[in-house]
Amino acid sequence: INLTLADAARWFVIPPAALMRQVVSALDILPEPLREVTRRLPDNQLSWSEKLQLIAAAMPQDALVLHRQAQTLHWVLNTIRKHNGGLPVESLARDVGWSTRRLQRAFSAYVGLSPKRYSRIVRFEALCSMLRRQEHLHWADATEMLGYFDQPHLSNEVQSLAGMTPDMLSGSIRAMTA
Structure with missing residues (x-):
């Protein structure tokens, strides 16, 4: 399966900047509890819904926090694009309820560029x-x-x-x- 950087980041909670110019196995970047779940997923007796529930149950809490952060950063990326880059970073930070500095650090780690x-x-x-x-x-x-x-x-x-x-x-x- 080929994924874009953004898709990989959403599924594997890895900042896209960490995956640039690399080919990696999904098993190498999954959180440890999810690796065990992947052994059970080929079971054809499970529906897709049951498989997704297994994944959600195995997801570590810190990964869920990172996933929420990734969702927030995706919203910021889309908002920047929607407004042709014309919004101040301070405004974006206020919209997501973060400090400007927190947004700058998280965005830079996630994208590899500052929001500005x-x-x-x-x-x-x-x-x-x-x-x-x-x-x-x-x-x-x-x-x-x-x-x-x-x-x-x-x-x-x-x-x-x-x-x-x-x-x-x-x-x-x-x-x-x-």
Whole structure:
């Protein structure tokens, strides 16, 4: 079975950053009580519901806590994407009932990037998507739609993340989609 990093993290309570660029056996990353359960799962006399109940009963409490944390972090990831990276980390932390520092630490351990850096990348991806969809995008419009403070801020972000000016990025994207 092939899983994405996010799926593996949900099922095995492992931060995706810990699994990057690796192929691992599910048995190697399961909590010990669940390894025993896996020996019973091939029993064809058990329904899927019964098998899932076995897994839930064997899940250690700390794994359940980590699973809840992973669910919270998934919500944060999805919210950042939904808002094109435009929400402040403080706002996200408040929404999940965590301190900003706790969110930063947990997010960095889970994703491998800080929430601010991840948001910057998401916002940059949103800009690239806009450039692919709109032939004559005005930088002032992009600045406003994506929540950049001003055009120099947008320009600095593009330079920092792509190593080129916004006009060069626009030309590159148009050349690739032509």
